[in-house]
Amino acid sequence: AQSVTQLGSHVSVSEGALVLLRCNYSSSVPPYLFWYVQYPNQGLQLLLKYTSAATLVKGINGFEAEFKKSETSFHLTKPSAHMSDAAEYFCAVTRGASKIIFGSGTRLSIRP
């Protein structure tokens, strides 16, 4: 069955530093993978999704993720963190027809 594991429930980086949020997946079929973000007091917003068209996926707000089949990973990165990036980030995979399976979430804090 498809699932995802997010490494690190809380990540803290300095403003301007690289953001790296880790996600590993488990899937018996080619996966469709997603990163969602939840800003404080808001709903879930799609950052980007992998649907096998390209291994490097670019999303909104300068984020990107690379699908690595050999490592079963789909890590999220951003070259330079901004204060507005502080949020909770969720890696996810679809199972069955449409069910989304979410990781446990990583809370990103940005230090001034």
Next chain:
Amino acid sequence: EAGVTQFPSHSVIEKGQTVTLRCDPISGHDNLYWYRRVMGKEIKFLLHFVKESKQDESGMPNNRFLAERTGGTYSTLKVQPAELEDSGVYFCASSPGQGRQETQYFGPGTRLLVL
């Protein structure tokens, strides 16, 4: 275009009471989903409607939860009677089609606290 809306944004009730959550999907989206996040745990799937029909309700925790989507537009999720462990954030999402690659658009959630 309006996004997915949910009402109420917050609800505080006592154990044993009934609460009804409402979700209005994006206009034209036949697919509607309910998810919930209980006390800092993972966001879990509850069920999936295609128009007014329940496509998948494998995530519904027990028979205290009743979801409806009469007419294939908005949906309600009723919890009766509510228990302490039902506290959490209930998210609704919608999509125009179904399929593993389809993007689901989420609402802001309803924060439910059962005392």
